Amino acid sequence: MREKPIQPSRWYYGLGALIFFVGTALTALIIITQFYRYFEEPRQFLIPGTGTMTFEKSGPYTIYYEYLSEYNDRKFDTGKAFIDIEPELRNKQTGDEIYLSRARITFNRYIFGANRDAIALLNFSIEKPGEYEFTADLIKDDNVTEVVLSIAPDYIHIALVTMSWSIPLLFLTIIASIVAVLITYFKRREFVKMREYENKIFPSAKTILKIPQPWN
Secondary structure, three states: OOOOOOOOOOHHHHHHHHHHHHHHHHHHHHHHHHHHHHOOOOEEEEEOEEEEEEEOOOEEEEEEEEEEEEEOOEEEEOOOOOOOEEEEEEEOOOOOEOOOEEOOOOOOEEEEEOOEEEEEEEEEEEOOOEEEEEEEEEOOOOOOOOEEEEEEEOHHHHHHHHHHHHHHHHHHHHHHHHHHHHHHHHHHHHHHHHHHHHHHHOOOHHHHHHOOOOOO
16 A cells, blocks of 8 residues: 655755755855865075075975066066976985976966966975975076076866866765755655645545535
C-alpha cells in the first residue's frame, strides 16, 4: 500500500536558498583566503646586480620586468619589449640553485601601483623558506644599461589552482540548492494532487450533506 505523501513546508525553499548562499560565501572566502595567504609586496632588484631576498612561504613565484617603475627615487621607462637577462637564484644556506622557467603567461601586464607596470618573465618554485641570493645580468648590448626586476608570488598559478577546486565546489553548491528546491516543489505538488484525488473519491461529510438526498 502506497504511503500517504507528506507535504513539505515552504521553508524548504529557503533551505535551497541557504545552501546556495552558504556555498557561494564559502567559495569566495576560500579564494580570498588563498590570495591573502600568498600575498606579498613585490621585492625590487636593479640589474645588473645582486640582491638578497627572504622567502617566508613556500610556493610558486614570478620574476617580473618592470618596464615602467620607480626605484630609489629614480624613474624607469625602458619600454615594453622583453629583455634578455642571465638570472640566477640560489639558496644562501645550501648553495642550491633554483630552477627558473619561462613564464607561462608572458603577454599579461601586472600593475603593482602608481607608475609601475610590469611583464612576467620567469617562474620558479620555493620549496624551503629561507634566504636566497638573486643575481642577474643584461646580455643584450643596447641602449638600456639598467632595468628593474621584481619578484612576487605567481598569482596566475595560485588563481588556476584555487579555481580548479573552488569552481567544482560552487557547481556542487548550485546543484544541491536546485535539487532542494525541486524536491520541495514536486513533493508539495504531489501532496496537493493526492489531496484533490482523495476529495473526489472520499468527499467530506460537509460535501455529502450539500448533495440532494432522495428522501428530501
